[in-house]
Amino acid sequence: MKTVEEIKAAIEAAVPGAVVTFVPNPSPSAQHSLRLEPSSAVRVAEFLRDDPDLAFDYLSNATGVDWPDKEIAEKVKVTREVKKAVDGVEQTVEETVEETRKRVEPGCLEAVYHLYSVSKKHGPLVIRMKTANRTDQVELPSLTTVWRSAEFQEREIFDLYGIAFKGHRDLRRLLMWDGFKDHPMRRDYVEPDDFEYEPTAHDAVLKRAQEHKNRDQGAGIREQG
């Protein structure tokens, strides 16, 4: 198999208007990936499948990643004009103060696909697609028209992460039921409050169990509906 950089060059040569970014993997596995843009993703996928050299005809895995919003605290030196009393006289003096500015970098959701070639016996190639943000712009193009095996896996990604795939012919929840409101694999998923019996409870489980106990003792006979 060509290296990931060579595949990127091949894609850019063959598919006009394709925007492909190389995402290096610093770990020892060195499994670098390519990030595609949603606008050209389907054409790039078709090229990867149809090209005689690459021939990635098998999508083995599609999964989702949740990149949560990051709060970044930066220390910034700010020069301000401050009224201060200097030697008993009110003056306007310039003061340099170090301020910590907090800003929130919006997160996003990502779909990651692993491609293999059964005919050429090479792989895997990892391709990714990011959504714009985590709240309202969560659409990505579906790759089921290119590889049929994406069908159920994209339904699972929709169920667990919330990425809506445009062009998927049957986008419903797969593991949870249809009326379920949350997306369980997101980082900010809060599990429903359900007493979990643990013989040696500690940390979060112990805290929740104690809350249940306090609630019981406060209410008297427990009524659960």
Next chain:
Amino acid sequence: MAVDQQLKIEMGKQGIFVTTLQELYNWGRRNSVWPMQFGLACCAIEMIATTMARYDIARFGAEVFRPSPRQADLMIVSGTVTKRMAPQVVRLYNQMAEPRYVIAMGACAISGGPFKQGYNVLKGIDRYIPVDIHIPGCPPRPEALLQAFIALQKKIDGQLLTGEGRPRFLDSEARGEFPVPEPGEHDLEPPSNEGVWEPPIEIL
């Protein structure tokens, strides 16, 4: 009114068989407990192994596994009960005719097991239906299921026909139908059945 055991044996040697109606009734029921074909996950494989030639459960009376709940006496809940499957389990239990028993086989049916922090796992089927015998194990060996079966037979032997401690099927006041949970927005509604399950709060 039970007869003295020694006297029973002596008379039995002479060809006179003495018993009580309760003993006879329970003896007939315990020796032909027919389970329902109900396997959910890996524990079901162990249950199937128990029905096969090596650990034959048919010698204890479970001659056939009935496919229909209407004809079954016992439901062996073997495997993880997901929140999507839980309403169907309760529905099937409601459809079983009294007297009916439930064995919770394996860690998942007792309390959610190794997957109890899962978003789709019901932490124990005893939240919705009354369970008679629990079998710990992941999965429990076929011999453990046989021991549970024998324990169930002993429990049936001890069931009274009249009086305070009589079982549910002889008590016209007792509740026979258990509410089926509905899938809600974040969890099943209700999260457990009232009167069937209370959280065992024992926090030090």
